[in-house]
Amino acid sequence: MTAPSIDRATPDRGATRPRLGAHAPGPLGGLARGARKVAEALATPLVPADYLDLFDPMRAGADLRGRIVEVRPETADAATVVIRPGRGWRGHVPGQYIRIGIEIDGVRHWRAYSLTHRADGSPAAGIPAGCIAITTKAIPDGKVSSHLVRHAAPGTLVMLDQATGDFTLTSPAPAKVLFLTAGSGITPVMGMLRNHLPELTDVAHVHCAPTEGDVIFRHELTGHHDSGRIALTLNLDDVHGVLDLARLDGMVPDWRERETWLCGPTPLLDAAEKHWANAGVPDRLHVERFRPSVVEPGEGGTVTFARTGRVVDADGSTAILDAGEESGVVMPSGCRMGICFGCVVPMRSGAIRDLRTGEVTVHESDEPLPVQTCVNAVAGACEIDL
């Protein structure tokens, strides 16, 4: 499993900004609307926010940003990143995730991470009041996770999105719960435990990790186990081997009766969905599906034009622009040699190869990536937002 980009439609963004005087009736509203118009006339061709951001990038009404307060190691290769969000932060439901945009070597990368702090803003597990927290595990090729764990420094400004996701506890809380997690899949469940443990009366938790030292939040989990608030079973690969779901009967005999929340690598999710379906209780299973890095770069492949619904097979020497035009997609174009940037369109996912240099770009996050279609060929598969 690599960087946890979440396999789900990108939540709508940008609608977070209530405009000055937009809803206020009466003379006061009129005055505010007038002031806004003057500010816009003064700032053109920019917008007033471009100037205000210089003074306070975290102000209410700005694009949501946050400042890293602390990076706290959890295991040898996992860390909790504590962030103070801007004043536009609207809170979250435990179990939800946020997207973070962080600059690495000058390039902004977006990734999604589950939140682990207290939703009511009170301090918990060493996370100061009013701060949000994510926990990430550095994976060998994971650019963002490695950066967050090893290089991110307090004071860094990051871009944020509002929390989203429906991997949350049902209300009222079910009587009997099973949490089944593996690796960094513990994070959304830790969010639930830190917020909802008092309401949960019967919690079984099966967690998988390579070794004992790799168990994220080990002390907190064993603490809950020792005080009898949850029944924790650790499945350590080096001791027990990779979890075989057939052994679940021995670990949690009544698992079929429990509402189950599951988060972990794709093979486990697939196996569990089959297992629960075979047991006739697929509705009991709630899954958070993290998506592994999608495309293995290849030579040529399939270009999908998402809006026009056209799918084209192209070889490794045909520019995406030519492939699209040949199949009748109306595409912006210009110099056709990579210098004018008139053909730039967003790529939703996939991998492309620059025909001039052979350089391969693999799109890893769910933030659309603008690409030059006249000098890039598909490398495996890609989806273009046209």
Place this chain on the structure above:
Amino acid sequence: MTLAPERPTTAKGIDPRLRVESDAPRPQRPALKKSGRPNPAAHLTPEQIEGIGRELDALRAEVMDSRGARDAAYIRKVIKAQRYIEMGSRAALLFSGVKVKGVRPLWWVGTAGLSVAKILENMEIGHNVMHGQWDWMRDPKIHSTAWEWDNASPSSQWKHSHNEIHHTFTNVLGRDNDLGYGILRVDEDQRWTPFYLFQPIWHVGNALLFEYSIAAYDLELGAYMAKKDRMSEEQKAEFKNNADEVVAKIKRQATRDYVVHPALAAVTGSARTTLTANLVANLVRNVWTNTVIICGHFPPGIATFEKTSIDGETRGEWYLRQMLGSGNISGTKAMHVMTGNLSHQIEHHLFPDMPSNRYAEIAPRIRDLMERHDLPYVTGSLWKQAGSVYWKVVELSLPNKVEGRRRRDIVKLELTKAWRKKKRARRA
């Protein structure tokens, strides 16, 4: 994620304009151009031109792969500084009417600052962001698809005429409209007409009104006026859409500079002085940008190309044309920033999407490459280069010298012809 570059194993099948090697053997360049002037690249074999292409491809890859946090910090710093200078100058102008011992100190400070802010925004920021030099940062605000600049011409139209037409067809007679902007004769190979007799006047007028002439130029207003009657309804509708866009942009720009800011300054009785400050700042920006830009392609020693010479052009030949068709301006670091690094016009034309802060570092290597191949690397001080262009504008307002004929007679003959043609047209 960006992986290490790796040359594709088979170049065959890829559009030849995207690679330096050609499928068909390329012709040797003739010693003389059609006009009889020497061809500065005639001594190079097609293989040597391929070699130049490969060297430049490698240099590009080296710099592009090393883009990083330092470069990102640079453009953010410039943008931040520009915005603070602009805000500071605008604030000073609110009190521009206040007299101290007979002078208005804040008018001078505010006008100078605003001129600098506008120049920085247009040159080092706007022009370069719109070239996609900073797209790699994946910051949606500093992106070629999003930037709108402080200039009369809307970004979308500028990107078409500048990035696409000018940068693709650089210095190709009849294809690159930037060669004299349709109103100047800046190359002996451009055909002379009596219109050019007055080009020193057109030139100065163009410099003073540069942002508006660029807008008209990007809109292709001249072509519309000339071909209006022969245009289809669709073409006319497209022109009207573009024209509406330009008018709306000019209105917004003028409202800001000449209405809203002066109105705010009226509180201190500085409305009139704020208006003149904005006017002067826009003029300064116009003249400065024009001066820098004419040094890019018009000084003597820079080559132009015939339409047919670019048939089947490879990437290597395109590089060669960019090198020979551009000229630099020497100067200090501050000077380079104020020209938007267009003082490194040669490097910019070779790699228009390379971050501008990197041109200075590759300049010695480009110069070395050109000198090794016996190609002229045109450069000089701003005064020398701009002066030479002004002189050229005067010189080329007259037709070329022809053996055995007096220029006076050619002008007379052409004027008579033009007058007769007009008369005939009026009668018909």
